[in-house]
Amino acid sequence: MDLENQKRVKEFAEKFGAENVVVLLGAAEGEASGLAAETVTNGDPTYAGPLTGVQLGLTVYHVCEPEVKAEFDAAVYEDQVSMMEMVLNVDDIIKEMSSIRSQYCKYLK
């Protein structure tokens, strides 16, 4: 994950409380989604950014996951996300995201 974004995520977690922050990803495939999700939960796996060794345990989803889709106005989702839903390997993304969440998320309800 981009170092500046890591910094912003860290700042938001400090400002609003980690339990109140949800990170929403739009990465193009499973592995990249998993790496970003790992970064905001268990720390930066590349050991490069401000989240290295920082286990925020934030709640994190990909925008194409059903839990997130259900929260959207269907028309907005259709307009903004539906094309990418056709393009992405959503099953792979769900698999990666679920695995990271079950291991590292601290605030799942």
Add this chain to the structure above:
Amino acid sequence: MKSVIKGTGYILAHTPDMVFYNGSTQTTERIVNPNSEYLKELPKHLRNYDQAVSYWPHQVYIGNKTPEELANTEEPYYDKTCDCKERYGKYGEIIPEDEFYLLLQASDVFDLVMLDKNFVSKTKDKFAKDPYIDESIVNRVKEGFDLKDIEKCVNEEHAEGLYIDFKLVGCVKKAHDVDPNFSAHVIHENLVAKASSVLALIAGVKNAGISKDDVDFVIDCCEEACGDMLQRGGGNFAKAAAEIAGLNNATGADTRGFCAGPSHAIIEAASLVAAGTYKTVAVTAGGCTAKLGMNGVNIVKKGLPIMEDVIAGFCIIISENDQKNPVINLDIHGKLAVGAGSAPQNVIGALVMDPLAEAGLKVTDIDKFSPEMQNAEIMKAAATGDVAEANYKMIAALAVKRGDLDKAAVATFPKEKGVKGYAPIQGHIPSGVPPIGYFRDEMLKGKMNRAMIIGKGSLFLGRLTNLFDGVSFVIEKNDGSKDSGGASEEEIKGLIAKAMKEFASTLLKSE
């Protein structure tokens, strides 16, 4: 007046030492984690020159192999030796690091590059044999310095070292004691961009079969900025490179737009020629040191060779209609306007669907699309996925949503309408422009009619806007017809007479 693609140049400089010493992933690691396993491991993953030359995607970039041939070769490519191992190709060359350092020094007009004199004497003859390097450039290579003077600059004066096989052979000095824009790091980055642009310009002019004096204007569209602390991005890379390349009749200016820069620049160049402002415009860009080994951490972790080990450059020569070369059809161009939004479907809509629909065309009327042409195997190794293919899928998906394509065609669309990504991950370099040389060849052979180039840029990286940007344009086979060139005096007289008659008849009627 129509604008045509007169020729193209595509060059690479294989720079493994610069990966280690200048790539931003590595320089950052050296600051935050100087004893990291990654830095210890990295040198074992660097390729030698022969390996870089026989790498399939590089042979495609310089034109010895086609993107079609690459697509028909099974991935991965890093463990294969291409059956073509030539330094020189139809569009340019792969210059080795030692010769590139001489070009770097030749491109420096402020005595900021110092090379070891033994290194210079060992390399100069080889450099002079490069057919793209003419006498004027060879004559710019200086005798060089004692190595101890170079060591002093590196050790005591913050100069950036230049290395071959991890041995110091030169340096780039800072240009000011205090100004951060003139640090050795920035000067090094800018001179590398300039030198690679020089080589691309020379290749482009040569391949277009024109004289250097024919070029009127140069547009540089790389992603670097040159200027002192009072004008950080003052420019002008274009004219600076044109000077060394010997384009004595040209002036120039820079166009920036992150990765969308090249497409913006080509639309501008085509428009300048179409308007008659200039007869021949060269669009050029050199490469980027910061992006060398950018995805090295993931790649080393996976035990792969560092494939981001080349500085790239390109040049597209755009000229007046010669009834032969492919035309840039300025009637079909897309733009991602401020109000268009940044969601992927808005982007593809604005850049692909809308301009085609306006011209009465469908995606199926385009033979090939060229969006983000990043080398697919590097992107996959970096866990980013094949971005070129993602673009083709997005175009297909949106075409399905708009009823222009059958859902069943989505799966075959990338292979049929796409070009396999093969360009080095150097930001602006892979952005739409790499296959223009190939498209031109195919259109000249009559094997292709229409291709769309799509340039997209992540403007949010500049921290001035959260917006994304993009423009697109279409290249078409030249139908050989002459431009109309406006109406003759007789035609104008006829039109006036007709209008007068019509006016008179309306007067009569109203009476």
